[in-house]
Amino acid sequence: MASMPTVTDVALAAGVSRQTVSNVMNSPGIVRADTRERVEAAIAQLGYRPHASARRLRTRRSSTIGIRLDPMIDGISGSVLDRFLHALTEQADKQGLRVLLFTATSPEDEIIQLQRLNDGADVDGFVLTSTFAGDPRTKWLIENKIAFVTFGRPWGTDDVSDPQHLWVDVDGWAGLYEATQAAQNAGARRIGYIGWPSSADTGDDRRRGWHDAMHERGDVTEADLIALEAVTVDGVAEGTAAMQDLRRRAGPLDAVLCASDSLALGAMIANPERVPVTGYDNTPVAAAIGLSSVDQSVGEVAAAVLDLLTGEFGGQVHGAPESLQPRYQMIRPRLVTRAFAAIPMEMLV
């Protein structure tokens, strides 16, 4: 083909004006049915596609959202972000939005990148991941009135119901509460927990899910509850060590829950009694090994993020604090139950 046809070409072919063609695409309702059909036929016949940049220049809207690709997938759990990214791209496409990637080496560098993309009108808004207490990025975005939604609640002293900060998060508490109850319903009483040191907010959240469920049920004493918990940083080797520690301190176990699939995988290695182990994130490893795991339902998260973000574009959230729609959404994770299919009998000596 010589070159792509433009609105003018379509208009000529359909015997209407440029603007009518534009209307057919953007507000079909205001065009009379027969005219619309004529234009649509011309569009199809010529194979017309609107020129994205021309449209963006005029509308001052890029229909693109930016998201940072994390610097290094430095553990098994990186795959959650992947799946989220995929879900986000797929669902964004349905709304005519594109997803643009960028990278950054630090939160400060990320702010520079955010500014670049925003100033160049490359994106309409951002999705942030891996939020943390006192996050300078959200602060900066709010100050500059740039649309964004975070996957991750505001931690620390940041206000969870700050109307300027839209967020979506997965309810780690509910995930572990449910996993604990599932184990209890299966007859388990002495349920151990391998978690992270309490510096990690998200770890505390998960731990409380287990703790609350155990406490409510009251099968074990408070002293036992303390013995049933092991704390360690993330990692497979660390999970193994924690499991050994747990078995030594707590005696017989009916089940073990972990704050991550890495820890769960590690725990499995030091698990000759085949005590059921549950991980967190439902990574490919968990599926491969046959571990139960708490799945973050990234699809739902992506949908919620887009909901908030597009609501943001249209509804001018920054300027309209009186709006009553919720500013955040807490997604309930889903427990995926599996048997240890991949672990052969001969290893269980």
Next chain:
Amino acid sequence: MASMPTVTDVALAAGVSRQTVSNVMNSPGIVRADTRERVEAAIAQLGYRPHASARRLRTRRSSTIGIRLDPMIDGISGSVLDRFLHALTEQADKQGLRVLLFTATSPEDEIIQLQRLNDGADVDGFVLTSTFAGDPRTKWLIENKIAFVTFGRPWGTDDVSDPQHLWVDVDGWAGLYEATQAAQNAGARRIGYIGWPSSADTGDDRRRGWHDAMHERGDVTEADLIALEAVTVDGVAEGTAAMQDLRRRAGPLDAVLCASDSLALGAMIANPERVPVTGYDNTPVAAAIGLSSVDQSVGEVAAAVLDLLTGEFGGQVHGAPESLQPRYQMIRPRLVTRAFAAIPMEMLV
């Protein structure tokens, strides 16, 4: 800020014309030094950023490359694509290129997406992954004269040195050849191989690396070489089964190489003698468990892909078949050696 400054604002502030400002940004060489400095100062002072869409409209170039995010990371090895994506985004940024994601449900659907993005002038070119024999996507792109580079060589009857098809791939043969030699140098003689059925081209490539190195060395008989090979589809459980099979058929082993980290992880589970196992892809799992693995050096792949792609934009490969620069690049993978740190002694009964 009220709104972003434009070239006109900068020109006014610096006392020059629009075009001179444009020249300072795009061809600084033709602007006199003192004028350039004055303009640069004005740019810095006003915080001017070129409007990406306006530039794209005029230059008919988006400075954006499209890449499809694979539908589902259905195995451990999905992380290779991730790391590649990250490297690509990072290096593209250095050249002023952006990376736009899209998804597709099938090769046919992908072609529709390719067309959409291309016709809408959203991207200048594409990076394709997971190529396969008779790939309709590359055929379509060539027919439509759209710039692209594939991560993966043309398989099957497709011509590897087709001047229209630029590609970068990792030399799986060399990876396994080197891994085999490394094992041999460490004193291993009976080196097993767990690979995929020969329907997978990329699997055959890896297998030959092991086979050639074994054959050249001549430590084992041809009959033994057959016994030292196990074939199975990918998966952790499959790796375990293959390992058991191998130990039964081949007797004592000095080392085992696998076509993937999934298989290697599986093999580890049925490996009471602690025979060194080497995987492929150097995924986070390999790192976590302490498996040796062949790393695809995605950084180098990303750099090579961009080289070819930007060379393409400038050099107009499609119209200039007389160019002599190489049309493809084969990247040598890197063997990462690890001890089984994560497997505690007590499991080795």
Next chain:
DNA sequence: TGACTTTATTTGATCGATCAAATAATATCT
């Protein structure tokens, strides 16, 4: 110095779409 080349800078047009306002066509009402 004056004619001529080379280098710097400016001006007007343009990329392809949408906005805002004007005009034309149709429907509604007394």
Next chain:
DNA sequence: AGATATTATTTGATCGATCAAATAAAGTCA
């Protein structure tokens, strides 16, 4: 029917940058 309200369509201007061609300034040489 005639005046008015409503709906449909068209026209000119504009988004912010770069291209192409014109003009101005500086440099070169006899």
